[in-house]
Amino acid sequence: MWWRGRVMVGGERRASGRGRLPVMGLAVAAGLLTAAELSGCGFTPMYAQGGVASGLTAIEVKVPQGRVAYLLREDLDDALGRDKTAAPIWRLDVVIGQTRIPLGLTENDVAERYALGVKVHYSLTEIATGKVAVAGDAASEASYDSASQPYSGIAARQDSQQRAASDVARRIQLALGQWMAQQGKPSGAP
Helix, strand or coil: CCCCCEEEEECCEEHHHHHHHHHHHHHHHHHHHHHHHHHHHCCCCCCCCCCCCHHCCCCCEECCCCCHHHHHHHHHHHCCCCCCCCCEEEEEEEEEEEEEEEEECCEEEEEEEEEEEEEEEEEEEEECCEEEEEEEHHHEEEECCCCCCHHHHHHHHHHHHHHHHHHHHHHHHHHHHHEEEEEEECCCCC
């Protein structure tokens, strides 16, 4: 009858747990099936041993002089996991362009905010052959308040430079990781 499989709880009839076992079994089966499919398709996590990370750690970053260039190199070395004890296989050459656009002008034509733009052109070169393997562009923009106090204005500008450099470094890391996952083997590598 309709009340079979129901339990009285606090004056209400509710379904018992008997119907839940097949649902949990389906969830476990779906998880196992997904794991089997991923292992069969050649899926390798980006930072697995022998994956993309081993190629990223062999990149030496060359940047021009300047604060943003220095910040970018530091962020790229961290993001790529540069192994400074091993000889680099790749060289990443970077050209940086900056813009500073005044925003929010007051009645006296004094800017209250600025937008700092950082545009980077990069090229990854195989050191052994001197051949450019991949090149691209990355850009970011960070804004900051112009303060009436000199120190706070300088600190705000430096913070925006750090944020823009970090964002560009992350974009370059992702682009290089994607390229290495697709074809990034040095000449003569198996």
